[in-house]
Amino acid sequence: MxxxxxxxxxxxxxxxxxxxxxxxxxxxxxxxxxxxxxTPTAATEAAIAALRAGETGYTSSKGKPELRRAIAAYYDRRYGVDVDPERIIVTSGSSPALLLAFSALVDPGDEVVLTDPHYACYPNFVRQTGGRIATVPLSADDGFRPRVSAFERVLSPETEALLVNSPANPTGAVLDGDTLGELVELADRAGATVISDEVYHGLTYEGEDHTVLEYTDDAFVLDGFSKRFSMTGWRLGWMVAPPDYVDHVNRIAQNTLICAPNFVQSAGVAALESGDxxxxxxxxxxxxxxxxxxxxxxxxxxxxxxxxxxxxxxxxxxxxxxxxxxxxxxxxxxxxxxxxxxxxxxxxxxxxxxxxxxxxxxxxxxxxxxxxxxxxxxxxxxxxx
Ligand SMILES: Cc1ncc(COP(=O)(O)O)c(C=O)c1O
CATH class of the missing domain: 3.90.1150.10 (Aspartate Aminotransferase, domain 1)
Structure with a gap:
């Protein structure tokens, strides 16, 4: 059935x-x-070279060390944030990273707070893990930017996670750093974990991108190559997991995903190193x-x-x-x-x-x-x- x-x-x-x-x-x-x-030429060339060099086997489930180092270097360069490459898990796009985050965090009946509007697939990710959805309403009058007070009203003792997405799909709204920092504090007080979908970082025209990692290590970050490097069909993304979750996430990834494609990971290194x-x-x-x-x-x-x-x-x-x-x-x-x-x-x-x-x-x-x-x-x- x-x-x-x-x-x-x-x-x-x-x-x-x-x-x-x-x-x-x-x-x-x-x-x-x-x-x-x-896709940036350097990434395509790197993938071709990797294929010619026979990089076609499995990699470590967390991803190639050189890619995880390149991702860590990117956080340092862009945001001045020090991220241990051991906390980075490479995935086939940010979508599997979303599933991993929910799998590691959410038990049946746990509440997950989303904004409304939100990326259309989020509720279905929550449903896969049996979570319950609560929503924070956004309006065009506020430029679809969430207010901390609106989250405060919705958060409850049952809240396990709150998901933020900036720049946002479908609104294009950008969250400022102060609000993100305050949301991290709010989640901390409520015993909830922030999941930050940063897949549109780099495509910001007003204001600045802020990663949640500027404010805490105890958040999940989901990101990837699809949007900023025009690499949707390559299927390459990553998660930065809170230190206490890394091993659990990796166990789920080992069993269910094994690893992201080997030669595609080499393309990711080239995109990060030469894509500015x-x-x-x-x-x-x-x-x-x-x-x-x-x-x-x-x-x-x-x-x-x-x-x-x-x-x-x-x-x-x-x-x-x-x-x-x-x-x-x-x-x-x-x-x-x-x-x-x-x-x-x-x-x-x-x-x-x-x-x-x-x-x-x-x-x-x-x-x-x-x-x-x-x-x-x-x-x-x-x-x-
Ligand atoms: C907000 C958001 N997150 C995640 C994704 C998934 O992207 P991908 O799996 O290609 O990294 C998308 C795709 O449209 C998106 O809009």
Whole structure:
């Protein structure tokens, strides 16, 4: 019989929209969180060299020592934080690292606090471990940045973990260092552990990235190569675990994942060691696209009410259009050939929104904007009647 856990796992709407859009001709993709840049050449060359050198066997379950050292050096360089490479566990993307963190922390019935909106997959990770979800509401009026007082109201003696994500998917909101530090103190007082998803670090246009490791060692950090180095399909990420959890996480990783691909780990070393210029270039490009899109969304008659500071998403409010967010997504896909993700997937506070991704070229964004305006002014559809 299919397990209750499997039954309760919901589909990932962005992937559903993508699959539907892929069956259609001439669609502009603003639904997926996938960078449109090529992987840095140094990483590709390093992978090819590693394959030629026969680096195709298993590695240590924690990952190659040289990659863990390169990750530790990155924390030192970027944040001035000293991280023992022994606390770093390399994974096939940050998604398995999320599963490892929840597996190591959460017992059935434990409470996990998420913000709402949140990354669509988080609730399903919590469900895999039998945890209960509590949410901290965010609003566009605050730029979708969580307030410490809002977490304070939600945290309870049953809270095992609270998850923060900055820059955030789907809002693009960036958490400032003081707030992150205060959340760490709050979690400490409540006996809860902070899980910090830092996968969009590096793609920040307003404010600065702060790793939770600047404030504590007793937090889980999840990070990876997918977003900042345009390496989604390489499947490479990492976790920094609190000292007391390293062995437990590693035991789960040894049994369930064995290790991340050997030659891909060599590509990771090259990306970290030579990727700063690449990252600076893509960051400037994303910033320009964001500025274009923020104005365009207003022209489409949707309201935003905030400026996203990072990642490559924004939430556009479609309450002024007839129908709900699913109707709006259908309308723009069918009538304009522009794919965007309905907000409800990201929580009830994104219910009236579409998530728009600007991980697409300036030309495509301009074309998408023209098509959307044309559809809004010329097409009459049942969905929008
Ligand atoms: C907030 C967030 N965390 C984690 C992931 C997973 O990324 P990956 O497994 O490719 O590292 C994503 C992907 O979209 C994301 O948006």
């Amino acid at each position: 299919v397990s209750e856990r499997a039954n309760r796992t919901t589909p990932f709407a962005a992937m559903d929209v993508l699959e539907r859009a892929n069956r259609m001709d001439d669609v502009i993709h603003l639904e997926v969180g996938e960078p449109d840049f090529e 210029d690449f990252l600076a270039g893509v960051r400037d490009t994303y910033r320009e696209r964001r500025d274009f899109l923020v104005d365009a969304v207003e022209d489409w008659g949707m309201s935003m009410g905030y400026t996203p500071g990072g990642a490559y998403y924004l939430l556009a409010d479609v309450s002024d259009l007839p129908g709900d967010a699913f109707d709006a997504a259908d309308f723009f896909l069918e009538e304009a050939g522009v794919a965007m993700t309905p907000g409800p997937d990201f929580g009830s506070n994104a219910e009236n929104c579409l998530r728009v991704s600007y991980a697409n070229s300036a030309e495509k964004l301009a074309e998408a904007s023209d098509r959307i305006q044309r559809a809004l002014t010329t097409v009459e559809t049942p969905a929008l009647d």
